[in-house]
Amino acid sequence: MIKAIIFDMDGTLLDTEKHLAAAWVEAAHFFGYDNFTMEHGLFLRSLSARLQEIELKKIFGDDFPYLDIRIKKREFMNQRLETYGLEKKAGSDKVLIALKEKGYKIAMATASSFERASSYLKQVGLFDYFEPEQIICATELKNGKPYPDVYLYACEQLGEKPEDCIAVEDGPFGVMAAYRAGTRVVMVPDLTQPDEELSKMLYKKVDCLEDLLGFL
Secondary structure: OOOEEEEOOEOOOEOOHHHHHHHHHHHHHHOOOOOOOHHHHHHOOOOOHHHHHHHHHHHHOOOOOHHHHHHHHHHHHHHHHHHHOOOEOOOHHHHHHHHHHOOOEEEEEEOOOHHHHHHHHHHHOOHHHOOHHHEEEHHHOOOOOOOOHHHHHHHHHHOOOHHHEEEEEOOHHHHHHHHHHOOEEEEOOOOOOOOHHHHOOOOEEOOOHHHHHHOO
């Protein structure tokens, strides 16, 4: 029996992944890594910082200045949001309101820090749907996505078993984290579709957030 819904933030509730990927590319190019593409930027979605550094050094070599590029990426991300604005995904308010009215518990499991997550959610008017302790940030745990820690802790905070929770994700590493935690994973693809292996981890795939209401 489904009792709780746990949402990812970037790419699921907020339309930020396109800006994050582009900011990674801009930052890498700033430091002379012109062979850093959007594909690389998309690959980094929801991946913990520790694993980002490991994977990028595998691709670009041990001299890849990960920390410098990461800092510059934040600058470019802020610039992009000032230019284009921070937007929430269509239907996010409707879905969160409806789920609460139906009696579901809700939480958020994000790779972002609490400071960034709360700031973004407040800007788009979604913060008040969640209790602060229900905003679970991987930066405060030992392991980030694709490890299951953030989803296991979210289930614990909600007081529910993972198998009684649905995780709503948009990207590969988030799906992996939720699947490994034992939740039922619903993917709302944002910038990429699931491949064959990722599809095996899914309880359902839907085209938009509002489609959740069709089976909940």
